[in-house]
Amino acid sequence: MTANLELQNITRTFDDFTAIDNISLKIDAGEFIVLLGPSGCGKSTLLSIIGGFLTPTSGRVLIDGKDMTAVPPSIRPTTTMFQDYALFPHMTLRDNVAFGLRMRNVGRSERAAKAEGFLDMVGLKASAGRKPHELSGGQRQRVALARALAVDPDLLLLDEPLGALDMNLRRQMQDELKAIQKDIGTTFVHVTHDQEEAMAIADRIVVMNSGIIEDYGKPTDIYMYPRSIFAAGFMGEVNFVPGRVTAEHDNEYDVETVFGTTRLSTDSFTAGTPNVGDETTICIRPEQFRPASASDDANRTTLCQAEVVDGAFFGTHFRCHLKPENAPDLILVAHMPQSTQLKAGDRIDVLVNPSDIIAVPPVALAS
Amino acid sequence: MSSASIEKSETRKAWCFVAPALAWTVAFFVLPFAFMAAVSFASRVSRQTVYSWDLGNYINFFSKSYLLKGLFVSLEITLLVTVISVLLAYPLAWIIAERVPRRWQRAALILAILPFWTSYVVRSYSWLLVLSENGVINNLLLDIGIISEPLQIASSTTATVIGFVHFFVMLLTLTIYSNLIQLSPNYKRAAFDLGANAFQTFWHVILPLTLPGIMVGAFLTFVLCIGDYITPQILGGNNELVLPQIIMLQLGRRADIPTAAALSIVLMAVVTIAYLLCLRWLKMERT
């Protein structure tokens, strides 16, 4: 059916390498959670721990409030969709999907009927008698999904299932996964390194890096209000401007950068209220810039003057590199509106809305 | 040069590369085979080979009981050896693939192969030593007190079977092992995940997926075992002769090449039937 998941202080080490470093996480029943991060960040390891294929070095895994840390995969109310699908090549699709039911001693005709029902759900009922090698990659993946869901798990774990598919198929499968999840209500935990995919399907995203959670929240929150430099950079292109908090006024703070002083509200400091004197890093997304000529927002203020280094039309926007006058080393990436016509050498005023800007703690220096 | 003549000279070059090997195979394999087939239709009459071009030798084979018996003994021993070897080899292959740490698996295999990297003749001789009346086995059993008189193991069909099993266990371990490690570890994980215990996973998933390895090994075992002369000759005693031994007998004492040739063709036919059955089975597996 469905259940909530709680990870308490999970740590997992391999010899002298720490793959997961004291991670705690709460997931509600029925949520579609995405574990997002680059290769080696520990997301697959965490998934294996949730699924029972690895035990944590310390910490607890609670499903529906019950401690499942030491429970093996066969008894745990989770099923996993593996990256290579792992469909049993010598069995028909029907037998593959019915396998879990067979292990639960469901009778032959009943499990065949149930299996065909799940194959129908993924649109492959007509091929029930075929073998996996006769299908395409996308079709095999659906069978893997049907097989995992046939045993009615509380949690479905997906290990980068869409990685091997081409772009169109991937988009299509993302929509289908989302629809199926909404339909049956099982909690899905999905691992990927593709931030677009994460934003497309997740109810909430867990951004991971080097074994820790960098950020956790709804896609809009993570994109618009990331809580760390890593999260900001991983979710999309972003411009980082180092600065320092110089003064406090009520609910606003002055931040001093190469562009002068900018006043930001407390909300802009996503990692928590800053202190005067703190180092901080300003994050501005490329699409938040406007040239003076095309600004339609009265709240935009001039950030700086800049010279256009180069620009190219990208269909939905005009992407260009800007060299600020007072900070010629800090090349800014900007996504200007479609109709913008700029060429190299043009000097423009660069505008931005301060409430679009966020500030995060700078990256800690490696010790 | 025109493109047609470039192609022609390229093809000619290619033939130059392949021709020597082909020529050798035709001259020293195909031709002898054809000759032997031809000779099998002759017979030996007063120290001369007379070509009567009839199936005389083949009819002899089916009518003379001691000739036909050779085939049955061969089949019996070969099937027994194949079954026993598979049953002994599978667990070993499984242990090496699953229990031995990755780093040591290769060494374990090399170690298993090592004793077989000795002369075939020598190896059969060694078994003779081990199984003979005053050999190691008998001495051990006598000392422990399990038996009061030495067992007659050597010079019997049992000894032949032991000698064969000794070799083919190694061969089957290799084929089954290479099948096992090619399996994605996710098959096992998926099976566990869906609720199977260790035995169910093995029975429903692993075993069927290793059938190709078993079949290839079993086929090789069959072919090599049924055509072998040395092991039965050294270990087998004189009571039940296998077909290769009977073929050699025709050569040795009586210099009866026609009969030997006919018997060899029969042997080849049996192997070919096994080969076709194996292919058939493989095709079935595909669908």
Next chain:
Amino acid sequence: MRRQLSAVISWSYFVAIYGFIFLPVGVLVLFSFQDGNLPIPPFNGATWKWYAEVFADDKLTSALGNSLMVAFLSSLLACVLGFCAAYGLARYRLPGTAFQRVLLTAPMTVSYLIIALGLLVVFNWVGIRLSLWTVGIGHVVINLPLCFAIIYASMGDHQKNIERAARDLGASNLQIMILITAPILMPSILAAFFLSITFSWDEFIIAFLLSRFEVTLPVEIWSLLRSGLNPKTNAIGSVVFLISAVLLVLLEIFVFQGRSKDDS
């Protein structure tokens, strides 16, 4: 608890099977040092005298030399023929490629007894006398398919592109084959070569039927067997085992180990 039990069973089986595998060889080597006339228990004490006898025995030592020579030459020829054939079939489009492949690998599936018999018939008919040369011919017949199959299987597409690049830079076909293809394929060629030497080295039935006065070692050992159990046979058997084992270890270290590193 169950895991421990299964581990104990597994390791017991492992040890038992390995014991079974090594039993005959162990007995062979042990009793080659037997201070006594029969290579059977009890073991009286160690002596080198049987090895001394082996190396003093002219027939044995010449048979040893014959074996090595036949193995080396026949494997060399099998490798050259096999390499050329593999190169021709893999790099050029010829009619009937599939048929040629089957023909070239067919001898692998035929019992050596039958191959020997066939050659015997032909040699008798043509009038060629039996000798080590005829044995060599037979050994090439059984090793050529092996060499061809191994080398052909390793001529993949990525080498094709390297050869194309060489041709682009002006190399002739012969230069390509000698300077580019052969070195790249050296691991496979060496593997085929050493495997052929191993098969030829202890091959019995072809050597037995196709030789007359000069014989190879397995045939000589066979005649030794006629005289019953004798520690001298143990000694020469142990020598053969040692040489073969060294061959295997060399094969593993220089050919396969290198290969597996490249595969990663």
